[in-house]
Amino acid sequence: MDSSPRDTPASDQANPLCRLSLEQLRRRTSMKWRTYPDDVLPLWVAEMDVPLAEPVARAIVDAVTLGDTGYPAGTAYAESLAAFAARRWHWDGLAVERTAIVPDVMLGIVEMLKLISEPAAPVIVNCPVYPPFYQFIGNLGRPVVEAPLGQHGRIDFDALEKAFGQARTSGRRPVYLLCSPHNPTGTVHTAHELADVAALARAYGVRVVADEIHAPLVAAGATFVPYLSVPGAGNGLSLMSASKAWNLAGLKAALAVAGPDAADDLARLPEEVSHGPSHVGIIAHTAALREGGDWLDALLTGLDHNRRLLAGLLAEHLPALRYEPAQATFLAWLDCRPLNLHADPATVFLDRGRVALNSGRPFGTGGTGFARLNLATSPDVLTEAVRRMARAVE
Structure with missing residues (x-):
């Protein structure tokens, strides 16, 4: 089936974002998992934490x-x-x-x-x-x-x-x-x-x-x-x-x-x-x-769930940070300017929180003070990442 309503979160079994453990992911040799040390949660480059769709x-x-x-x-x-x-x-x-x-x-x-x-x-x-x-x-x-x-x-x-x-x-x-x-x-x-x-x-x-x-x-x-x-x-x-x-x-x-x-x-x-x-x-x-339509539908449901989860986590742990859930992609554009960090937010979150995000500066005019987060990961990793980010700015 290539189109279906996505009103409820995908179950852990159906959701591709919930299929791999952090231990399994750290065995990968791609850029996302080899750029930073193992104590860093990598939520930056556009790779998803999913297994391949079975037909692929x-x-x-x-x-x-x-x-x-x-x-x-x-x-x-x-x-x-x-x-x-x-x-x-x-x-x-x-x-x-x-x-x-x-x-x-x-x-x-x-x-x-x-x-x-x-x-x-x-x-x-x-x-x-x-x-x-x-x-x-x-x-x-x-x-x-x-x-x-x-x-x-x-x-x-x-x-x-x-x-x-x-x-x-x-x-x-x-x-x-x-x-x-x-x-x-x-x-x-x-x-x-x-x-x-x-x-x-x-x-x-x-x-x-x-x-x-x-x-x-x-x-x-x-x-x-x-x-x-x-x-x-x-x-x-x-x-x-x-x-x-x-x-x-x-x-x-x-x-x-x-x-x-x-x-x-x-x-x-x-x-x-x-x-x-x-x-x-x-x-x-x-x-x-x-x-791959069924797999994609399960992924989209998982991403919808993660957008809502991220909004709730940020409201709880980093209420000053501004975030508007996106209409597309698996990326979140975080307005960190209200945090008054006096430094690039991505650098602060990496150095103090051990969470890797993309700095907003390379995105051109309007990017300074922002960070881009890749939410195509498990809810558990996303939750831990936000908690670390909150501790980084305490």
């Missing part, structure tokens, strides 16, 4: 047993994503012939920027935003123009129009890198907001590239709207992947999706880019989208 694990084992570890080929990934989009988002507009496999979302974004804009063309972002936006854009030699988010983390269209106008003065065609759902705030942009983005972009001659990697991870009561589904977005490009929703960051694969008016742009993507994704990764992502 089975597909990987079958591929390895067969020795199917060569170069990627075919359209199975795109077909599975198109079917998933139709089931989950009621969007039938994802055309397989207007897709291309890319190594991952960020490298795909780099390739899209190369396709649709000149070297040194400005890139507009809504800050605070995912730090690799700044890193990858900078490494590409492009200037970043910030359009700060408005109240409650929503797009501020006055700020966005100002940024579009500023970017146009460069004499090069700018690109708006839209984060949807937004990282770190977890904001889910509405269909009306996205249509306004498309209209404003066309009015200013700005191309839109949407990072939609968190699209499957939407909280109960919220609805994800694909950017390419709204009126006026036909010349847009989107990057999608199963990596965040099924914890497949180590199995590299993503899809670039073009709107009808951007098909010719995507067709110019160099053939060698398709060699970058992992073939086993594509097999895993395809299985997730095709057969």
Whole structure:
């Protein structure tokens, strides 16, 4: 089943976030579990504390047993994503012939920027935003123009129009890198907001590239709207992947999706880019989208429960800290400014509480005084983390 109400917390048996002990997790060798000493609770980088969904694990084992570890080929990934989009988002507009496999979302974004804009063309972002936006854009030699988010983390269209106008003065065609759902705030942009983005972009001659990697991870009561589904977005490009929703960051694969008016742009993507994704990764992502719906529903229920749990824990132990449960992602954006720490909050929580969070500073303007917490862990770990954070600021 690929859609179901999520009114009650998942049971420990059904909830993937309750399946692994801290001892089991510390046997992992990924970045999350090897960056800090064992006395630190790592609630930072975007890895989830879950086992693989059974259909995904089975597909990987079958591929390895067969020795199917060569170069990627075919359209199975795109077909599975198109079917998933139709089931989950009621969007039938994802055309397989207007897709291309890319190594991952960020490298795909780099390739899209190369396709649709000149070297040194400005890139507009809504800050605070995912730090690799700044890193990858900078490494590409492009200037970043910030359009700060408005109240409650929503797009501020006055700020966005100002940024579009500023970017146009460069004499090069700018690109708006839209984060949807937004990282770190977890904001889910509405269909009306996205249509306004498309209209404003066309009015200013700005191309839109949407990072939609968190699209499957939407909280109960919220609805994800694909950017390419709204009126006026036909010349847009989107990057999608199963990596965040099924914890497949180590199995590299993503899809670039073009709107009808951007098909010719995507067709110019160099053939060698398709060699970058992992073939086993594509097999895993395809299985997730095709057969991982029940697992995803259990995860979403667990995340809904953790959002409520975190809100209650913070109200009890750190009442001055401001937190608004997100509409999407498995991330929490914590406003620590009322704590008056006189230091970066993430540094305080790590040094004094032995809890690793992401500092808000690398997220750009508006990030100072904030910290990002990854709540895709067990309720027990989340509870202990908040208790440690409270002790750190006593």
